Amino acid sequence: MTGTGTSAATTRNATSTWRNWAGNVSSRPTRTFSPASVEELAEAIRTAAADGLRVKAVGTGHSFTSVATTDGLLIRPELLTGIREIDRTAGTVTVAAGTPLRRLNEALAREGLSLTNMGDITDQTVAGATSTGTHGTGRDSASIAAQIRALELVTADCSVLTCSPTENADIFASARIGLGALGVVTAITFAVEPVFLLTAREEPMPFDRVTADFDALVAENEHFEFYWFPHTGNCNTKRNNRSAGPAAPPGAVSGWVEDELLSNGLFQVACSVGRAVPRTIPAIARISSRALSARMYTDIPYKVFTSPRRVRFVEMEYALPREAAVGAL
Numbered sequence: 581m582t583g584t585g586t587s588a589a590t591t592r593n594a595t596s597t598w599r600n601w602a603g604n605v606s607s608r609p610t611r612t613f614s615p616a617s618v619e620e621l622a623e624a625i626r627t628a629a630a631d632g633l634r635v636k637a638v639g640t641g642h643s644f645t646s647v648a649t650t651d652g653l654l655i656r657p658e659l660l661t662g663i664r665e666i667d668r669t670a671g672t673v674t675v676a677a678g679t680p681l682r683r684l685n686e687a688l689a690r691e692g693l694s695l696t697n698m699g700d701i702t703d704q705t706v707a708g709a710t711s712t713g714t715h716g717t718g719r720d721s722a723s724i725a726a727q728i729r730a731l732e733l734v735t736a737d738c739s740v741l742t743c744s745p746t747e748n749a750d751i752f753a754s755a756r757i758g759l760g761a762l763g764v765v766t767a768i769t770f771a772v773e774p775v776f777l778l779t780a781r782e783e784p785m786p787f788d789r790v791t792a793d794f795d796a797l798v799a800e801n802e803h804f805e806f807y808w809f810p811h812t813g814n815c816n817t818k819r820n821n822r823s824a825g826p827a828a829p830p831g832a833v834s835g836w837v838e839d840e841l842l843s844n845g846l847f848q849v850a851c852s853v854g855r856a857v858p859r860t861i862p863a864i865a866r867i868s869s870r871a872l873s874a875r876m877y878t879d880i881p882y883k884v885f886t887s888p889r890r891v892r893f894v895e896m897e898y899a900l901p902r903e904a905a906v907g908a909l
């Protein structure tokens with residue numbers, strides 16, 4: 581790579597293979613580059629265009645599809661990180677695009693602030709998560725991209741655009757969930773609110789009861805989700821609602837047993853056995869569905885919404901109107 585892109589610290593071996601988190605997608609970019617500034621990024625795009633290469637930005641590779649792959653120039657996020665500004669009057673935080681959600685959540689919590697809603701993990705970059713519409717649950721609150729108030733984008737002609745509902749509004753509307761197709765996002769401004777407490781109620785529940793009571797469970801809870809264990813009539817449910825407190829996080833030992841030992845350690849063993857001997861899967865599902873017990877805890881949002889997920893998996897997702905959910909199941 582020429583220009584600023586030639587730095588040994590930021591240019592990677594041209595033949596190195598990129599793999600996503602799940603390990604089901606790989607690509608071999610002609611070159612990779614980790615820009616440390618918007619100017620370095622623009623220069624790298626200019627050079628790539630002159631060399632006839634296409635450009636794709638990647639986050640932490642948590643997408644299960646090939647949406648982040650390229651055979652051209654792969655822009656990596658590691659050096660485009662950190663909080664740029666917190667504006668308490670406007671109720672916003674502006675963060676560099678490669679910042680992992682974990683770092684954003686921790687920084688906001690230190691400032692007594694929080695995002696309103698989020699998905700299941702905090703490993704993704706803010707740009708990667710929003711670019712694919714990453715979401716959690718929410719009766720009244722939407723995906724992370726819905727919380728974007730402005731973003732900064734470097735386009736294919738190396739222009740640096742600020743986009744918001746009042747500036748480049750059409751581009752803003754598309755770039756919030758841009759799938760990496762509109763340019764490289766370099767910073768995002770999110771709406772934030774004073775940090776609040778959520779009470780989580782996790783409870784095993786029969787599939788028949790979940791489906792019969794689905795409308796009430798959704799109507800009565802700010803967040804309702806459930807996991808069905810195929811080959812069984814059992815589900816695990818989780819209800820999250822705002823709470824006046826006090827905070828009552830899971831105990832250190834019980835939290836470790838549920839979140840690490842059962843949900844990661846033993847789950848990994850169960851998945852490996854099921855993969856090696858598929859006929860054991862119904863029995864494993866029956867045992868797994870009884871392993872997690874009911875519990876309640878109250879904590880700040882990211883500690884309730886998100887969990888460590890160390891067992892590698894592949895996932896697909898369908899979007900349906902909520903009224904169709906039970907029928908589709």
Ligand SMILES: Cc1cc2nc3c(=O)[nH]c(=O)nc-3n(C[C@H](O)[C@H](O)[C@H](O)COP(=O)(O)OP(=O)(O)OC[C@H]3O[C@@H](n4cnc5c(N)ncnc54)[C@H](O)[C@@H]3O)c2cc1C
Nearest residue numbers: 639640641642643699700704705708711714715759760765
């Ligand atoms: C364990 C696990 C749990 C998950 N949980 C959830 C969940 O609860 N809810 C949910 O909805 N999804 C979930 N996902 C999916 C995940 O949130 C998305 O795939 C997300 O896009 C991953 O972010 P990333 O930083 O890894 O981006 P990548 O997968 O690396 O990239 C995703 C897309 O973003 C684009 N992109 C990345 N950075 C930029 C940038 N700077 N500018 C422009 N485009 C960019 C890429 O080109 C690509 O198109 C989960 C995935 C895993 C592996």
